[in-house]
Amino acid sequence: MNxxxxxxxxxxxxxxxxxTQQQFADRLGRSKSWVDKIERGVRRLERVSSLREVADALRIDLGLLLADQPSRPDPAAAGVEGVRTALSRYHxxxxTGPVDVAELRARLGHAEQSYRHARYPQLLALLPGLLDAARAARAARPDRSTAALLVSGYGLTALALxxxxxxxxxWLAADRGMALALATGAPQVAAAATVPLAQVLRHGDRRRPAMETAVVAVHRLRSARSGAAADPSLLGTLLLQAALAAAGRGLDRDARQLLDRAAEIAGDVGAGDGGFGRAAVEAARVVAETALGDVTAATVRHERLTAGGEWRRLPTEHRAAYLLDVARAYVLAGDLRRxxxxxxxxxxxxxxEVHDRPAVRDLxxxxxxxxDAPTDLARLAAALYVT
Incomplete structure (x- = not known):
């Protein structure tokens, strides 16, 4: 039946x-013809209120009417346990053989692509083996190249978790990555480790340290004497992390100044190639304005951003996560249909991004x-068991 x-x-x-159809129609206050068309699929139930009305008349939960299956295992649970086990291995x-840095880098790149395309259960399944391989390589050849790969592995693990x-x-994964990055003495490696650390801190409502650690990383990266110019995309990403943390603390002026600095860098980078760029800055402005309580400005900016093509260059994960933030903005604005x-x-x-993130269910x-919610949202709510 499902x-x-x-x-x-x-x-x-x-x-x-x-x-009978007539009895059911009488209970609903509808015509028998209306019930017949609904049951034959000639007419769709277009409103959530109508779906609930039918479910109530049948004396069933809305989830029984719409759910794709009676129960669904958590696809990320096994992956989380695997990562936990990997992080618990200290020795x-x-x-035993030569360290193949290129092969390890390719594995890391594949895992990063899984994250950018929001394939979280698959990514979590990859991470334990990747962490073990990176740590073994680091133990066999403790130089900066293997350290940087392990730092990236810890950072990716933190983001997935x-x-x-x-x-x-x-927090454990991000902290380990940061400690190793600082030990290398390379500002670029430390700055890269700061991005996931700042996201973890923001996720845990530790916005002040998130802001401070991102700003410190920017200063260190800009004052480094390595002879190489600082990566503008990394600088811009750190500024966005600091700005979002500031907005979460209600620091309007600080958030806008940090966003303006990021926008200056984005002007040189251009549209970006899937990471940092003008679209990323505009998306961050929408999220920051929402956090600061200016939801009207946020929703107007969002509609302007998505009307252009540049925002489509953001990674799949970034776009989907951003849309969830926009949905929250519309809720705050009282526009539940949008x-x-x-x-x-x-x-x-x-x-x-929607089905495997527990935080989305409340939204x-x-x-x-x-x-006013679209009918298909009732189907989504049933699939997430939040009806």
Missing amino acids: ELPVGRRVAQWRVRRNM VEPS VKVDQGELA AGRVLLEAERTARS VAVVARSA
């Missing part, structure tokens, strides 16, 4: 309740309770 269209489910539940045997709401475990549409767009952009539940 594989049937909604109309057929309505019909089967009506039969289970021993009601790592060095590689934040997505699945494993804040304390994410909030629902944006949530569905986020799901279309990256399914895992979906709030929007799904509105009579």
